[in-house]
Every structure is written in structure tokens, then in C-alpha cells.
Amino acid sequence: MKTIHMMNSYQQELDALSAEDRFRHCRVVTPDEGALCVVEGRSVVNFSSNNYLGLAQDPRLKAAAVNAIEQYGVGSGAARLISGTNELYEALEEDIARFKSAETALVFNSGYQANVGLLQALVGPKDWVFCDKLNHASLVDGCLLSGARWTRYRHLDLNHLEDRLRQADAKASPSCKKWIVTDSLFSMDGDSVDLQALVTLAEQYGAALLVDEAHATGVYGSREPSKPSRNSGLSEYFGVSQRVDLQMGTLSKGLGGFGAYVAGSKILIDTLVNRARSFIFSTALPPPVIGAAIKAVELVQTDESMKQALWDNVACLRRLAAQAGLPLQSESPVFPLVLGDAPKTMAVCRKLLEAGYFVQGIRPPTVPEGTARLRITLSAAHTPVQIEGLVQALGQFL
Ligand SMILES: *Cc1c(COP(=O)(O)O)cnc(C)c1O
DSSP: OHHHHHHHHHHHHHHHHHHTTOOOOOOOEEEOSTTEEEETTEEEEEOSOOOTTSGGGOHHHHHHHHHHHHHHOSOOOSBIIIIIOOHHHHHHHHHHHHHTTOSEEEEESOHHHHHHHHHHHHOOTTOEEEEETTOOHHHHHHHHHHTOEEEEEOTTOHHHHHHHHHHHHHHSOTTSOEEEEEESBOTTTOOBOOHHHHHHHHHHTTOEEEEEOTTTTTTOOOOOTTSOOOOOOHHHHTTOGGGSSEEEEESSSTTOSSOEEEEEOHHHHHHHHHHOHHHHTSBOOOHHHHHHHHHHHHHHHHOHHHHHHHHHHHHHHHHHHHHTTOSOOOSSSEEEEEEESHHHHHHHHHHHHHTTEEOOEEOTTTSOTTOEEEEEEOOTTOOHHHHHHHHHHHHHHO
């Protein structure tokens, strides 16, 4: 009797989501040639993936994964502190530390697990965390789990952050820990934070800084022509890699595989190994995942052609969208097109799919209420013809 009542209640909640066009389900999407994928039996151009460099299907990564399987098998057997640290992990973490100009690095099973675990490990109820309003959900969940006092400043508004830092200083004891936490490239808006200014502010207020480079890793590198680019993210772009206390990022977006890294000082990384519950209590990643990640970290530093192709495509979409008079501009490979309400967004999403373009509609709570949007992401694998086709279709359906 009791559970029937409960099930009815869940059904009503799902019906309410459907009524607002906010019911979600997973679509089957099968990779095809280049930027194509098969959805509902048809080959369409995928503009919804974070596979920015096309590495997810790269033969060099596949070979590295297969080699790791042949040598070590498909599973890792245990959590890393028990018996799951394969020698490949050691190699990968050394590579990542060098890649990020950090003293040392630690691999987590996913970006979500990294963010939840590291905030829980680094701060507690006496401490303060200062978050950009649009930070990724995993950072929000990490703050909640940590029990720290946390506050959100207006998106990219460093004056507002400074107010918050001042207010906290007036109340907080000098011994409490203060962390500023931000995405570098914001995944749903395609904009980014000026890390030079943010680092300066953090130093001025004695706060530590955690930067989530999930969407910037492999996509941005040094902006100084005299410095060879490692393409490790926006910390490198702004020349502040060594002034960011923890650089976190994923191995699953630009790097094409799965997993996440955190790079920083030995003190902080040892703290994570000893305290982050999502690290301690979860089985280590499978060897092929680590093997592919080692290859990906190497390739983003040595094969500039992928990044070049990606940024050529960004320039192409910007130009064509401006020519077509579409309200679609971005400085990054993420182009948001905010339409406002969910039904309208999903209607355009369905029409685009019928026309051969897979552009996912993004609805609350992923984005704030009233800002449902199409989110177009570019990759190195798109062709100018595909981008032109998308712009034409958008012109027709908006
Ligand atoms: C995707 C993402 C994560 C989560 O990473 P996963 O490896 O997918 O769990 C964390 N932070 C940001 C900013 C992200 O975009």
C-alpha cells in the first residue's frame, strides 16, 4: 500500500516535468565518420559533444587503450590505496604535473568525483568558499558536502567577489581557510574568467584558488608566441599556472577519454589522497582508460593540427553566424543560443535533428530558470560545409 502511494507521487513529479517539456531521457548516439553520429537510425552532424579535438575516436588513442588492455587487462581490481594503482597511473600523473607546470598531480575517476571529493577534503564548517554563480554542479555539490560556509558571487564579477571576501574577512577568524572556486571556461555560456585578475585578487586576500579547466584542457595554450604552447588550459593562457593553487580538469572532453586530474602542490595532493572520500572509496580506473589518457596528454602537446582545426571552425561559425544575422557569438568553441523557455528550445532542437543536425537543448536546472538554450559545440572534426549547413538550418527554424 505504502509504496503504491510513493510510486504515484514519483509518477506525478515526472508528469509535471513532461508538461513543461523538461522530462529528460538518454538518446542513443552512435559515433560515425568524423563529426557524424547516428541518432534514431539516421546519420546527423553532432554539434553536442565536448569531444573538442576529435580525440574520442582517434586511432592513436584506441591503439594505446588496446595495448594497455593486452598488457594489464580490463579492470583495476581495487581502489588505488588498496591495490589498484597500476604503474600507468604513476606515468600519467608525472606527465600531467609537467603538462600543468605543477609540483604533482592526482587522477580521479571523473570530474564529478574530483570536485565533490576535493572540496570535502579541503574545507569544513569553519571555512569559506567563494563560488562563481555559474560554476559547474559538481563544484556546488562539493561545497554542500563539505559543510563549509559558501557564497556565490555574480558571474565573472570580481568586484562582487571582492565585496564577499571583505565581508568574510570581517567575520571570519584569521585561522579559517578561504578558497575561491571557478570554472575557467564556462561550459554552458562559452565565456571565461580573467585568471590574471582573479589570481591577483586571491593573493591580495590570502585566499587559495581552485580552477576547473574541464572545457579548456587541450583547447587553450600559451598566448605568448615566444613560449611553446602545451595547450594545458586557460591557466597557461593567462600565464598563471604556478599561481593557481589547484588546477582541476577532465580527461573526458578535449582529451577524448575518461577521468579527471587535479594538479598542485604536494601538500594539497597528499591531503586529497588522505581525505577525499571519492578518491579513497572508489575502484581505480581501468588500465585502457589510463593508457589512452597518457597518449592524449602527449598528443595535445605535440599535434597542433587538432587545435588549429578547432579554432578555424570557431572562426568559421562566428563569420557565418554574423553574416546570417544570427544572435550567435562566442570567443570559444561553445556557442550558446538562449531561447528562454524549454518547449521552444526543444521544438527547435527537434527540427534541427530532422534536418540532420544534432544540437542538444539545455534546460533548467542545468542552466538558470528562463535561460533554456541550444548549446552548439564545435570540434576539430567538423567541416566548413557542415557548419554552413547548421547556420542555414538555424536561420530557417529560429
Ligand atoms: C564535465 C564537467 C565536470 C565533470 O566531469 P566528468 O568527468 O564528466 O564527471 C566538472 N566540471 C566541469 C566544469 C565540467 O564541465
